[in-house]
Amino acid sequence: xxxxxxxxxxxxxxxxxxxxxxxxxxxxxxxxxxxxxxxxxxxxxxxxxxxxxxxxxxxxxxxxxxxxxxxxxxxxxxxxxxxxxxxxxxxxxxxxxxxxxxxxxxxxxxxxxxxxxxxxxxxxxxxxxxxxxxxxxxxxxxxxxxxxxxxxxxxxxxxxxxxxxxxxxxxxxxxxxxxxxxxxxxxxxxxxxxxxxxxxxxxxxxxxxxxxxxxxxxxxxxxxxxxxxxxxxxxxxxxxxxxxxxxxxxxxxxxxxxxxxxxxxxxxxxxxxxxxxxxxxxxxxxxxxxxxxxxxxxxxxxxxxxxxxxxxxxxxxxxxxxxxxxxxxxxxxxxxxxxxxxxxxxxxxxxxxxxxxxxxxxxxxxxxxxxxxxxxxxxxxxxxxxxxxxxxxxxxxxxxxxxxxxxxx
Ligand SMILES: *Cc1c(COP(=O)(O)O)cnc(C)c1O
Numbered sequence: 126x127x128x129x130x131x132x133x134x135x136x137x138x139x140x141x142x143x144x145x146x147x148x149x150x151x152x153x154x155x156x157x158x159x160x161x162x163x164x165x166x167x168x169x170x171x172x173x174x175x176x177x178x179x180x181x182x183x184x185x186x187x188x189x190x191x192x193x194x195x196x197x198x199x200x201x202x203x204x205x206x207x208x209x210x211x212x213x214x215x216x217x218x219x220x221x222x223x224x225x226x227x228x229x230x231x232x233x234x235x236x237x238x239x240x241x242x243x244x245x246x247x248x249x250x251x252x253x254x255x256x257x258x259x260x261x262x263x264x265x266x267x268x269x270x271x272x273x274x275x276x277x278x279x280x281x282x283x284x285x286x287x288x289x290x291x292x293x294x295x296x297x298x299x300x301x302x303x304x305x306x307x308x309x310x311x312x313x314x315x316x317x318x319x320x321x322x323x324x325x326x327x328x329x330x331x332x333x334x335x336x337x338x339x340x341x342x343x344x345x346x347x348x349x350x351x352x353x354x355x356x357x358x359x360x361x362x363x364x365x366x367x368x369x370x371x372x373x374x375x376x377x378x379x380x381x382x383x384x385x386x387x388x389x390x391x392x393x394x395x396x397x398x399x400x401x402x403x404x405x406x407x408x409x410x411x412x413x414x415x416x417x418x419x420x421x422x423x424x425x426x427x428x429x430x431x432x433x434x435x436x437x438x439x440x441x442x443x444x445x446x447x448x449x450x451x452x453x454x455x456x457x458x459x460x461x462x463x464x465x466x467x468x469x470x471x472x473x474x475x476x477x478x479x480x481x482x483x484x485x486x487x488x489x490x491x492x493x494x495x496x497x498x499x500x501x502x503x504x505x506x507x508x509x510x511x512x513x514x515x516x517x518x519x520x521x522x523x524x525x526x527x528x529x530x531x532x533x534x
Pocket of ligand 1: 141194195196221281283286311313334335
């Protein structure tokens with residue numbers, strides 16, 4: 126017989142998944158078994174839909190969750206893209222790179238897909254590549270959309286691969302100017318950044334995930350939101366899928382023919398446990414308020430960045446939930462060894478997944494003074510264990526200033 130599976134408890138101090146709140150796990154484990162058409166489950170889904178609209182600052186009726194991970198939500202978001210459609214996609218790291226691959230698969234003609242099924246070269250997709258470690262800026266976006274005048278454009282908001290925030294305002298403005306349907310990969314920004322969808326009228330579709338800013342890893346729902354003109358395109362051209370079809374997926378959340386209805390209709394078998402966990406995670410986010418949570422991310426990231434810089438590291442990111450860095454010059458090139466060493470101690474930091482190899486340290490739902498002190502202490506200990514050194518008193522002083530700023534709130 127196989128032994129019962131045991132999984133270690135690590136500090137999830139990477140780009141994702143984030144640390145699940147005990148209240149979310151409690152709800153996951155204590156929800157009763159009720160089928161997907163039970164009134165409590167359907168009602169929970171309707172409340173989740175309303176909470177999502179409130180958190181995300183949108184009146185978009187088509188705002189709901191897609192069962193699965195971030196890529197499930199992204200797959201739903203690009204469902205309306207048809208073979209041969211013109212697309213511009215901006216790539217500045219691992220995740221936007223996969224977004225571009227997904228779009229090349231959707232927009233490839235049958236011949237293009239057959240020529241290279243897992244990595245098609247689609248002539249109608251223009252991939253604009255921006256150097257690793259830099260953000261996608263408004264001028265780059267404007268130039269690309271003015272030149273190519275595509276039907277669709279896609280950009281990541283927070284590119285978790287390189288730790289960069291991209292210019293959503295510039296993206297929205299350029300999409301409006303050129304009549305482009307904009308799509309944003311907001312997998313890493315929802316629940317972390319203080320922003321409202323309805324402030325970006327050029328963006329027609331958004332997709333996020335359960336496990337990062339929303340801190341709901343017990344595999345639940347990837348939030349998505351669609352503006353009416355995206356839905357209009359979908360109504361005209363359709364989508365070649367059932368499970369991630371935005372109109373069909375929305376039915377179970379009580380959205381039909383562009384209207385909220387009292388009760389969802391069957392699309393697939395949703396889990397009462399997942400609905401209960403997701404509902405609690407959204408309640409937690411709403412209770413704290415996005416602005417307050419975003420401010421805690423800013424304060425904690427600032428301390429982490431200053432502590433690592435004091436240790437001699439070079440920080441190249443500007444995200445508020447993730448620090449991407451190079452080790453001190455005397456340890457240059459040992460980033461993978463460093464990450465492997467930390468991970469062997471259940472300190473779950475990450476390397477970058479595309480070149481150059483850098484260290485990524487994240488703080489998803491690790492926003493207390495004790496959490497940040499723990500991360501800095503573990504990081505410093507690993508540095509010393511591998512032959513580095515740093516001024517402990519100086520770093521302690523930096524951590525002390527976080528206590529003051531969190532207490533002041
Ligand atoms: C994490 C991430 C993804 C993928 O999300 P999964 O939950 O792993 O499917 C996609 N895009 C961005 C920007 C991400 O940070």
